[in-house]
Amino acid sequence: MVNDGEWDRRSLLRGAAVLAGAAATAPLLGGAATAAPAGSGDADALFKAGRFEQAGRAYEKVLRTDPANLHAARRRGYVGLLANKFPDAEKYLKLAVELAPGDRDAHYFLADCYIRQDKFSLSAPHWQAAGEEAYAKWFAAVRGEPYQIHGDTARLPWQQIDPIPLVEASVNGGPPKRFMFYTGAPSLSVRASVAKEAGLSPVASQKIGYENGVIWAYCGVLDSFKLGGLELRNVPVGWSSTESGEDVDTDCDGLIGTWVFYHLLTTFDYAGRSLILRRRTPETARKARAAAERAGAEPLPLWLAREQYLHSGGSVAGASGSRTGVVGVNFGGRGEMAAVVFGDTAERLGIRSDHDRPIGTFAHSHPAVTYPCYPERIRLGDAAAEEIYCENHPEAELAPFGFDVPAAFFHSFFKPYNITLDFTDMNLYIARGKAT
Structure with missing residues (x-):
């Protein structure tokens, strides 16, 4: 997870970094590192232009004439994953893994496909094969059904809108805490002091170079996260601390990322200054x-x-x-x-x-x-x-x-x-x- 003391691109701390105030103005993620073989040029051009449905059909055409084309299989699976078309994504990503068992990108996409469907145990070996050991430990540690939803609707008034929007939520039945939200972050994150108060225990941890210092990143599983009239149970959660165990940031108590929102029908009501969450x-x-x-x-x-x-x-x-x-x-x-x-x-x-x-x-x-x-x-x-x-x-x-x-x-x-x-x-x- 750490390269030469720097923060790995898929680190557990992506959500915590935003919580700590690192403005995420642009993703610094690369595409697949492997070169495209000859014959997939038209499909790649369509994909690069964002014409995903046409690109998907073009990759299928490549595979009909070249069934062992790893690039086309992986890309066709990625096209399905972009639109949450999980049967298509699984079909072609499994093919890519069969064609190249050591291909990290194929394993990464397949692991992501499984966690979007809450199939955490299936995702773990693919995170491992993708080189994401902490993710593998994290998702393997979740027992039972994750993101269990209790209740139907929540309308959370924003406590403030600038410099960061804040809503109130309860962690493991405790008093209301102030959470920011940001879809540029993946998971639910809390401050180290909130994790301690909630009795959280890490299932994986790592020491990471962050900005000009070092912090520790942890991940665990939260029993209960209550957002107004909705309660989520068995939720993956991350937190971070300084080497001395102190909070990295005190602007708010935690951060709600995309993984929470894609389990719900979510409305970001900026004009009404509220966050509306409904069961999907x-x-x-x-x-x-x-x-x-x-x-x-x-x-x-x-x-x-x-x-x-x-x-x-x-x-x-x-x-x-x-x-x-x-x-x-x-x-x-x-x-x-x-x-x-x-x-x-x-x-x-x-x-x-x-x-x-x-x-x-x-x-x-x-x-x-x-x-x-x-x-x-x-x-x-x-x-x-x-x-x-x-x-x-x-x-x-x-x-x-x-x-x-x-x-x-x-x-x-x-x-x-x-x-x-x-x-x-x-x-x-x-x-x-x-x-x-």
């Missing part, structure tokens, strides 16, 4: 679609890459043109920018950037430099903002997940809207004003 059922999904239609919100695609990174379809425009495609969407967290523009996107589109005012920040605990920029327009469905403050991150990789992501939208962009995430049909709905 066909009926709640139908009601969400109906409410979105009444508000005039069209369903947008929702894609989930590498455990927690949410994406949809959007656009960014500058003086020299615009670009429509896959964009990141990040709810909660901290930061004043409405979006981060990646790679050479700002230069290509003629987006005004202030290079005289560099911003020293961190992207997943790694030092990064961004610059204020002001796109002519950024858009997600019918939601748009013009000349709004954003940041240009020219050193960021444009295709960190194998497909191009020219920009990612953040906290400030969403403030006039409410956004519902449907992880069953993999749709995102965004509408102006408060949620009904």
Whole structure:
């Protein structure tokens, strides 16, 4: 998990790093390290452009003529995983593992596929094969059904919105604690003092270089996490401490990440300053679609890459043109920018950037430099903002997940809207004003 004392890209501390205040302006994850073989060029081009359904069909065509094509099998499984189409994902990722038992990327994707379905025991050996020993220990330690949901609905008022949105939740039946939420983080995380108060015991731990120091990361299993009228039981949880055992951060008591939200039908009601959580059922999904239609919100695609990174379809425009495609969407967290523009996107589109005012920040605990920029327009469905403050991150990789992501939208962009995430049909709905 640690390379030369640095923070591994899939460390248990990703959620804890955000909790500790490391602004995650861009994911620093790479795509598959193996080169694509000849014959998959058209499929790869479609995938890189975010045309995932067409890419999936193209990879299937490659496999019909070349059944031993590891790259095509792994990519076809990844396409299924992006849309939570688990039978497709499992079929092709299992094929990839059969073709190359030592392929870490195939094992990683298959492990992720299993944890999304709460098949933790099946995920553990694949985390191990992917080199993720702490994850393997963590998920192997969860006994019984994880994320058991009790109750139907919770509407949590935000205790504050800036600099970080906070809601109240109870840990193992204790008094209310203040939790931030951020979909750029995977798991539920708590402060070390909260873990001690709740009687948590680690099932795995690691010493990690973090910013300019060292901290310890732990993972365990929480008996009860209560969010208003909803209670989650048997929940994976992480925490971190300094070498002396002190809290790494005291801004809040914990962080709620994407793994919690994709077990529920979640509405981030920015306009209404509330977090609405409902049990995921066909009926709640139908009601969400109906409410979105009444508000005039069209369903947008929702894609989930590498455990927690949410994406949809959007656009960014500058003086020299615009670009429509896959964009990141990040709810909660901290930061004043409405979006981060990646790679050479700002230069290509003629987006005004202030290079005289560099911003020293961190992207997943790694030092990064961004610059204020002001796109002519950024858009997600019918939601748009013009000349709004954003940041240009020219050193960021444009295709960190194998497909191009020219920009990612953040906290400030969403403030006039409410956004519902449907992880069953993999749709995102965004509408102006408060949620009904």
